[in-house]
Amino acid sequence: MNERNISDFSEGERVVGHFLVQSKQLLTTRAGKPYLNLTLQDKTGRISGKVWDGAAEIHDTFKGNDAIKIDGTVELYNRELQLTIRRLRPSEPDEVDLSDFVARSSHDIDEMFLDIRSLVESIENPHLKALLDAFFEDEDFTEAFKTSSAARNIHHVCIGGLLEHTLSTARLCEYLTTHYEDLDGDLLITMAILHDIGKVKELEITPAINYTEVGNLLGHIVIGIQMVGEKINRLPDFPPQLRTLVEHMILSHHGQSDWGSPRPPMFLEAEVLHRADDMDVKVDIIKRALAEDRDPDSPWTTYHRALERVLYKKPTYETDVSPEESAG
Amino acid sequence: MNERNISDFSEGERVVGHFLVQSKQLLTTRAGKPYLNLTLQDKTGRISGKVWDGAAEIHDTFKGNDAIKIDGTVELYNRELQLTIRRLRPSEPDEVDLSDFVARSSHDIDEMFLDIRSLVESIENPHLKALLDAFFEDEDFTEAFKTSSAARNIHHVCIGGLLEHTLSTARLCEYLTTHYEDLDGDLLITMAILHDIGKVKELEITPAINYTEVGNLLGHIVIGIQMVGEKINRLPDFPPQLRTLVEHMILSHHGQSDWGSPRPPMFLEAEVLHRADDMDVKVDIIKRALAEDRDPDSPWTTYHRALERVLYKKPTYETDVSPEESAG
Amino acid sequence: MNERNISDFSEGERVVGHFLVQSKQLLTTRAGKPYLNLTLQDKTGRISGKVWDGAAEIHDTFKGNDAIKIDGTVELYNRELQLTIRRLRPSEPDEVDLSDFVARSSHDIDEMFLDIRSLVESIENPHLKALLDAFFEDEDFTEAFKTSSAARNIHHVCIGGLLEHTLSTARLCEYLTTHYEDLDGDLLITMAILHDIGKVKELEITPAINYTEVGNLLGHIVIGIQMVGEKINRLPDFPPQLRTLVEHMILSHHGQSDWGSPRPPMFLEAEVLHRADDMDVKVDIIKRALAEDRDPDSPWTTYHRALERVLYKKPTYETDVSPEESAG
């Protein structure tokens, strides 16, 4: 859409392009002159922007979550880049695709989707296969499933994030089926694929990622059980007891009531799904926290509220040296 | 069914009748002679029974949860009554109705049901009225709803217990609609009636009251949401947003995640329903604990695990005496 | 006191009147010129005010919690109203009544008090009646009781708030006496009236509502028990056991140790009082949170720390439409 991404900006360059208005404030200098303080976003990052002239006239022509076209210059201010904006106007609907302003999974969405489809094809239990087919032959669902984020923040927060997390969890479960005896692999892999489907209705990308009303009032666990129920209602031969297993695995996949599951996992596949899901989430949270770290001088990240700890930026240099060299 | 209830037995009387076998053990005297130690139950209580002769031959002719016909004598042993059983045989199916061995609500079930129906008739919101009608015109549902217990133990544990608790909660909500401004009375009363309907599938009376498999794996909250969803699916005009309110009120009626609700009540009617339900449950637990107390010498009940406290058997005599009398 | 309330201000109007100084800061423009940033309050709300001229001279002539008389103009600044103040001086003691700057219950205090007196008259137990009379014939007490707030913030925060909460709780208990059998109505209603009396000494209105020293060090529960004890000491016929019940109901009315009651409610009336009190508090908190919401564009309030949740601004429009209309 734009020639240059925010992550590529350098001091002194002129920028002309469309950006999402992440936030907007009308402030006043002490001399009484109003100015606009904006935060602009594209899919690669965010930058602060100032409009010093005509702020009072402009500031009601657009609002947060709108896209605007700007003409400005990148300047260095107190060690950070910012944009001094000379001109701006709201973008026209046909000029921008709001989803272009949101981060996308670093993995190719279509490839990930094909990988999920391969896993679906590997299921031998006819009922579970039929259930998966009911979802994956439903284009409304697959379209939403491919683009949804896995969370509002915290983990896998991007277009394709749900797909990325689902694929990783399902593959981990596929391995576990070989690692542990006695696991019903078809049930485990099927539910790894379906455990978070309620998120396609729990979250919306507008382009900010947010909870929907139904998402906030019911949560993706209940929504997921409803979605599965609707599909199974159209599969008359689906065994009722298997349906209950399927519903229980969605219900219990957060592990305990404190974390949103009113029932703990009550059989082995449910427990394994919970733990595979949780490991995948925690690994992503930690990687994200390290990637977003901005202070190269400290070996520690800032305190992470969800993890309830600081993380150590483990050095790697010392561990790949042979004893001889380090002794030398 | 029997001429005499267990609660009416007195020392020395001969008893002939059918009783439910609550538990059964084959024991042996030191002299090597086997005897049977039974606990028998009718809807008024339980009594211990011993079979001293022919125990080895008899003990495989029936099992726990069966009904048996006995002929025996009530004896006093160490301050408690017990039955010395001379003869017994399994009851024939046409001799007994297993539900006769279970406690029933002390209130008339049909009258309570009529009272609920009157509350249903008072609902003016056409969608909520239609939803209630969908349930109350469904005979399978009303049959189950009228007989179900409200819990396996703890509170309203009897045939008709669910009905009794539902009616009490709904009436309390009806009052609260007048007590507090700004409450949507139709929504509150409707959901007071429907909040626990999942219990008709969560529990079964066989005649012991127990969780069903689906009850244990999903719980009455999720089952209730599914039941409501099935009815609303057949009401094409039901507003989607109202549906979400209805589902949320079932989901949140336990108040917090620790108590089984993954979402807290997020609007006023949901909060009020939760508190009305909880008050009704706690009042019944306390009354039950006092009624089941067996030690008249102590002003305290035994420790109640669910309440996490002992209860005080508050005296009443002193408070209805006039100052003159007590001074006299 | 003033001709216009803060809640009625509109852009451009001139304001002359007395206001409470809620907070005061001396700041400086970049050009080195000092200015005053005030928050002013009357009983209907708050507004920001700026003094651009003579700030250095004025700012030590009054302090927070003082009243000042101002002459200024209402201006619109960044979507919010603020006062540009040309002149101000401290109010004279005889010009203002500090309590006029504090919110008052929306219900008439004298009417509420009469309603409480009626409830007192309905008590038949002579000891409890004597105890209530001892309080309600004590003018120091009734004066304080009629004006006290029920809390520093959170719920029923206003002059008359304690009275409003007490009346609502007592009436709810009056209803519950008819709803549940076996309740000692005299004891329950008496204690509903007395449960929070310690708040008349726990809180003070100066005119900010704050904890007193004794309030913070002992809390209204212990203070309430002391106040009841002093009255009972002058009622020689008061049965000691009834006194203990009375004291226990105050002690346990917060329900559990985490919430400030070292003893849980140990008999039915104590439990019911706790729950009636708690329901009344929670209903008021939710109504307040909805009333104070300032963002009409979102269906959600901001996160409420005491409730530990966001609240949903439930729409009402859809639920009062008949099926025919919505289908049309």
Add this chain to the structure above:
Amino acid sequence: MNERNISDFSEGERVVGHFLVQSKQLLTTRAGKPYLNLTLQDKTGRISGKVWDGAAEIHDTFKGNDAIKIDGTVELYNRELQLTIRRLRPSEPDEVDLSDFVARSSHDIDEMFLDIRSLVESIENPHLKALLDAFFEDEDFTEAFKTSSAARNIHHVCIGGLLEHTLSTARLCEYLTTHYEDLDGDLLITMAILHDIGKVKELEITPAINYTEVGNLLGHIVIGIQMVGEKINRLPDFPPQLRTLVEHMILSHHGQSDWGSPRPPMFLEAEVLHRADDMDVKVDIIKRALAEDRDPDSPWTTYHRALERVLYKKPTYETDVSPEESAG
């Protein structure tokens, strides 16, 4: 009272004496013959006793908590001593003093009381001294204070236990006044003496140690505040603020709401009192657990519910050996 204490019994000896009936059960041999199974207690311990003859006739002539006079023989049965009782009758009131059946503090009660009195004499603050005098010149109080137990079980469970714990806590506080600067020693020592006085009404020795009704409904913290309040009411010059400090120190001495104090200690003396009290309690609990241990073969005690751990029976032999010896 008796010639021999239970702790001195040896196999084969004949015992004639009075004992407290701690528990009593009427059982039957398989041959149908009833016998009595008793647990008898004196202040040194407990022993099991059997009555094989005439049990049915005897067993209603006395009950638990009564004293009986017995004539029997000590026998060894499965590694434990027990009494075979040939004859028994209820003790006459003038034959026994029930308090003789309860453990007494191993320290001399009168000496401990004198030590407390010395501490009282050391207080220089006239108000606090007057408050202490009000208690220690009240014979009803001193009589109860000298004999009361400090708890029903767990710690300092004996006649004189409250005195022992109070003296130890007060002396520890006396030391801390020298250890830390800035402590108001008069206030700290006074409150160390008074912090648990509510226990004289919370517990009763009948001769089993149990909670009184008022003890269970209010607890010793509230009772203590009431007792202090009654004394201060008769000291017209007592400064109100000092009274609040005194009451707060009783209120907060359990440290946090979970442990029964609705207020945490809010100034230094209150915190120090809480910690001195808690240390004294925990030291006694641990000593008691070690003293009551009955399994010399294990280095571990059984799990202690109040401490939530097992204790290690630390060996001492190895630590008093010099390096030379252990090396030898």
Add this chain to the structure above:
Amino acid sequence: MNERNISDFSEGERVVGHFLVQSKQLLTTRAGKPYLNLTLQDKTGRISGKVWDGAAEIHDTFKGNDAIKIDGTVELYNRELQLTIRRLRPSEPDEVDLSDFVARSSHDIDEMFLDIRSLVESIENPHLKALLDAFFEDEDFTEAFKTSSAARNIHHVCIGGLLEHTLSTARLCEYLTTHYEDLDGDLLITMAILHDIGKVKELEITPAINYTEVGNLLGHIVIGIQMVGEKINRLPDFPPQLRTLVEHMILSHHGQSDWGSPRPPMFLEAEVLHRADDMDVKVDIIKRALAEDRDPDSPWTTYHRALERVLYKKPTYETDVSPEESAG
């Protein structure tokens, strides 16, 4: 050792062999005759045994945890098998190997050990390889490591249990190294092998599995850190920072302070190790709970205290039926 294992006993057969005395009680018949009630154990299970004759003489000739040789008959009593023992004597030390009375891993210990050695060989980091070699070239360690149980009860409770759990965890970590980018596979796999080594000193098999004194006082986490420290002290080139990573991964592998780790995992490999370890433990607990279930009539296991839930014995029959068949 014996011809027949306890798990193979059938009614009526004569048994001559050595068994471990799990518990022993001297009881008396009502006729006053003493008898012995034993629980005997071999590595396949437990059985109750009675000695009716000569019990008083025999019962001091052996104690719990001893082995005895018995001659007896298997009888059916109240639906369970038990041994009536005619003769018994303590086993001679050369007749039995106490470890034969304890369960062994169902996997071959030498094969598992070879698998661990292969993993060790795959480590390329020379420091970590040197650390592992220091352990695996230490025969005292390898001997203990091969036979140790992984816990006293709960999970992997058998000879070889530690090896089995270690191998499973290490292989899971090996997979995760391929599943997630950015993991230091050498560090992760090394620590998967070493994370629980402290258990070789924390537990002892005597042959009952129990905590050692040092195990109870310090725990396997601290012991493991000490063991690793001793080895590293002899590797002069070992990088100090890598040593800290190694120690931290042992310290944090229980995940949080409540579960025994004073530090949470602070880098990615530590988090992944914690979760791999925890998954392996939980899978074994669930499998064990299902395997030990004794009630085929219920779809539920009994309540599992460590898991804090009941488990569902998930049926499998219905899920392997094709839609056509189930429809037919």
Add this chain to the structure above:
Amino acid sequence: MNERNISDFSEGERVVGHFLVQSKQLLTTRAGKPYLNLTLQDKTGRISGKVWDGAAEIHDTFKGNDAIKIDGTVELYNRELQLTIRRLRPSEPDEVDLSDFVARSSHDIDEMFLDIRSLVESIENPHLKALLDAFFEDEDFTEAFKTSSAARNIHHVCIGGLLEHTLSTARLCEYLTTHYEDLDGDLLITMAILHDIGKVKELEITPAINYTEVGNLLGHIVIGIQMVGEKINRLPDFPPQLRTLVEHMILSHHGQSDWGSPRPPMFLEAEVLHRADDMDVKVDIIKRALAEDRDPDSPWTTYHRALERVLYKKPTYETDVSPEESAG
């Protein structure tokens, strides 16, 4: 180092001296002119400083934690003092000693150290004495031990803080050895001296007090156990069981797992050490909170996060008045 300490500054005085840069921000006036906003620190406190001229040129010549030499004037701004800095340059290494910018214990470090040495000399157990000697004859250790802080913030935060806390705890334990019978005084006092030694490696003063990497990853408890282990390894006669007691007392001195001790204190000396340590910490926290209080108008401090409460600034005047005077 400087002529005047920050705590002595008064309005209008000129200041020339070296200060530590606690924080530094480059800001811009509305007119576009950059200025520096600094926080400067010496061992007596902190002050804000502004550089209005040449900020852009200067601001990269030094960074946080550097010392600078400044020339400026103290001004009063909005009731607080601040420095207007005319000139500044980085301090030369030989001009300043960074430790001079950090607070020091108010007690003499050498005297405290001598007091600790006296306690060491009083130990009679030869093994414990040898262990203490191993530390106190190790100059690297004693140097670090004398200067270390006891914490990063919260308590005893200063050079010599560890020594001060250790001495106070050890003396309290010395007293407790006389107060309670049955305590092994040598073990208790030895471990009071050694319980926190891990802090010499957990914290560093640079001159800000911060966790080291190993401190954050392992914590002072594990480090302390390692340090003790290294010394004991060189004492071949040290009894292994005594070593375990020593290690356990370090491990358990935080009392419970939530507070960082994976094992609770399992014998009396360990429990007493935990409580003596905790009392000393809490007394210091409370004194610090009162000393740092800045609002003389309120009887309450601000909320203290670690204590989870506000503190009452207890008045003393009223309590030292005799009854006669106060009555007068």
